[in-house]
Amino acid sequence: MSLMRIRKPKTRKGKQILLSREPQLIEPTRTMLFIDGRKCGGDIKSCMKDLQQLRKPLVKILNRKNDITPFDDPSSLEFLTMKNDCALFAFGSTSKKRPNNLILGRLFENEILDMIELGIKHYTSMSEFKTEKIGTNVKPCLIFNGPRWNQTEELRRLRNLLIDTFHKDKVDAIRLQGVEHVVSFTCTEDLTILMRSYKIMLKKSGQKTPRIELVEIGPSADFSIRRTKIASEDLYKQARKQPKQLQPKKKKNVTYDELGNTHGRVHLGKQNVTKIQTRRVKGLRKTPEEKRDSRQKKKELIKAAAKDLLKNAE
Amino acid sequence: MDIVKEVLEKQQRDLEKYKPITVDKHLEVRLDVGSLLCTDPNDLEDNQLKNNREQYLLDLTRDNTQLLINSVWELPTERIDECIVAKLPEPTTVLPRLRKVPGPKPLTKWEKFAKEKGIKKKKKDKKVYDTTLDKWVPTYGFKRADAEKEKEWVLEVPKNVDPNEDMFQKKIDLRNEKVAKNEIQRMKNIVRAKKVEVPRGGYFGPEVASSGQLLTAVTVAKSSTASVGKFQDKLPKEKQARGIGVKELIPGAKRKASHISAQPEKEVNLDLIKSVLNKKPKYDIEKAISIQKNEDKLQRETNPAEKGKKGKKGKGGKSGKGGKKPKGGRGQRAPGKKTAVGRKRR
Structure with a gap:
């Protein structure tokens, strides 16, 4: 029957995997899938290797050649990212038409959200810089230079994608001595993106904050933007929607004044004045007449009802 | 004053030894300290970019990094395991999610129905008392099946059933059928939740x-x-x-009870409205009758004598209940009778 299409997990592990593919409130860290195209060698290969080095351990590397053209048919790419549980992908290929082609992209709901094709004009790999390297798993600072980054939607998306690619993980705290890597992206007038990566040297400045000196450690690349596929405004907005449960709750009835004092407002319900316990004064008691009257009234009511009933019964 | 000047001058000289940590920018850079991000909207110098590219990029990046580091160093710090850690604020740059924000769990068909009708789930007891077995029996789970086996060690064969039929097997089959049906319904609920057109x-x-x-x-x-x-032709031996x-x-195989009854619709609705509008208060008939009887008895007692009314003094007016106020031991004593004497002492 039609229900055969719903697969039921057979093992506990399989169930866990299927569960992990469902929407989650707090998503796990975003891993990046590295895929080679039909041909992938030279600059593009070393570029991919360096990117892997920078993103480790949040990477998943596929080494075989893949006959995929992401801009024509992204289905197999979507499948591979889904299977490997990755949110981002980097696809490297080289051809006569598009030499040294790097496609960076990300997914939303198992479909490609945006995807930008960068051509490598000039590349110097990390191994070519004979300098001291940074440690592993260092969160880099990201610098975006140039006024162009904010001018077009495409570049804004590219900037967001680059942040996604390089910033690795969201952290609440950082070791001050551990800030040792900076990646800068400069967008020139002719839309070339210059990527440079430096090691940060903290020097004495005579104050608490150190003076910064930079040493280039590579990789350094000049990218040109080729084809792009960016998500529609609607989809992008939907993808950026944050769960309400994670947003900080607004504190009600608490205000702060200029002196730093906290003012709280307390709401009490309406007081029941008739039930309130007061001093028992003789004058406020019911007189015997009042009591009798009320009792009499009650009795009369019951009597009338009883008579009515008896009449009905007869 | 000389000392102050001297100290200030000395500090100035100290500072001059080091390179500055301040950076001048035409337009202010936008910082997102939470994700260690800095965007510099200032114009690039084309001339420098062409002739002395690497050095220019290095200087530019250094300046911006310096600005970022300055703000990071201003953050509140903490000492954890011999190293100083700065607490980062929430990042302002929003990155897209991998999947949608999870919504509320979709209701199953039964849950939806129960919600509409206001049916609440009743909690079953873990154990119930079984009169035939004369002991407490689990309603589900561990040893429930054992208890059932013990209880139904023999089964009646109804008259209209083939006597050779295994009633135990029949019972098992019935149960298996129920389980299968439940499984299908569960699957259907999943299909409905996923909104797959099947x-x-x-x-x-x-x-x-x-x-x-x-x-x-x-x-x-x-x-x-x-x-x-109804009017479709049938093949010979069609199954x-x-x-x-x-x-x-x-379609049509499983009929629901018709909402159309023998009475005309208008009448049904009018009856319904009547029953709602003409609601009478509930009476406790026995109580009412006993009160009435008591009343009558009292009247019979008081009327023939016609002694006239008692003076309405103090806590009088107890004529309703009959009897006098206890006299607290001041009245005549009947030596043979045992009565409660005096007011109740506490």
Whole structure:
């Protein structure tokens, strides 16, 4: 029957995997899938290797050649990212038409959200810089230079994608001595993106904050933007929607004044004045007449009802 | 004053030894300290970019990094395991999610129905007392089956049933059928939750369909006419699809109770309204009758004597209940009788 299409997990592990593919409130860290195209060698290969080095351990590397053209048919790419549980992908290929082609992209709901094709004009790999390297798993600072980054939607998306690619993980705290890597992206007038990566040297400045000196450690690349596929405004907005449960709750009835004092407002319900316990004064008691009257009234009511009933019964 | 000047000058000289940590920018850079991000909207110098590219990029990046580091160093710090850690604020740059924000869990068909009707789940006791076994028996789980076996060690064979039929096997079959039905309903709930459009038992193609499925498809197709297949021709020896969940697929096979009754609609509705509007208060008949009897008795007692009314002094007016106020031991004593004497002492 039609229900055969719903697969039921057979093992506990399989169930866990299927569960992990469902929407989650707090998503796990975003891993990046590295895929080679039909041909992938030279600059593009070393570029991919360096990117892997920078993103480790949040990477998943596929080494075989893949006959995929992401801009024509992204289905197999979507499948591979889904299977490997990755949110981002980097696809490297080289051809006569598009030499040294790097496609960076990300997914939303198992479909490609945006995807930008960068051509490598000039590349110097990390191994070519004979300098001291940074440690592993260092969160880099990201610098975006140039006024162009904010001018077009495409570049804004590219900037967001680059942040996604390089910033690795969201952290609440950082070791001050551990800030040792900076990646800068400069967008020139002719839309070339210059990527440079430096090691940060903290020097004495005579104050608490150190003076910064930079040493280039590579990789350094000049990218040109080729084809792009960016998500529609609607989809992008939907993808950026944050769960309400994670947003900080607004504190009600608490205000702060200029002196730093906290003012709280307390709401009490309406007081029941008739039930309130007061001093028992003789004058406020019911007189015997009042009591009798009320009792009499009650009795009369019951009597009338009883008579009515008896009449009905007869 | 000289000392102050001297100290200030010395500090100035100290500072001059080091390079500055301040950076001048035409437009202010935008910082997102939470994700260690800095965007510099200032114009690039084309001349420098052409002639002395690497050095220019290095200087530019250094300046911006310096600005970022300055703000990072201003953050509140903490000492954890011999190293100083700065607490980062929430990042302002929003990155897209991998999947949608999870919504509320979709209701199953039963849950939806129960919600509409206001049916609440009743909690079953873990154990109930069984009168035939004369002991407490688990309603579910561990040792429930044992208890049932113990209770139903013998089963009655009804008159209209073949005496050679195994009633125990029949019971097991019935249970298995229920389990299968429940499983199908569970699957259907999943389908409904995922909002997948699935055909209700149509033809699935030669590779997938089994003979049973094909038969179901034929039966469903035949009864899918305006007259629920009443006037369709039949082949000789044609079979009807049977099995669990098949009846639900065939239109018209499972009839619901009609809402149309013998009474005309208007009358039904009027009756309903009457029953709601003419609600009478509930009476406790026995109590009312006993009160009435008491009243009558009192009247009989008081009326023939016609002693006139008592003076209404103090806590008088107890004529309703009859009897006098206890005299607190001041009255006449009857030596033989044992009565409660005096007021109640506490």
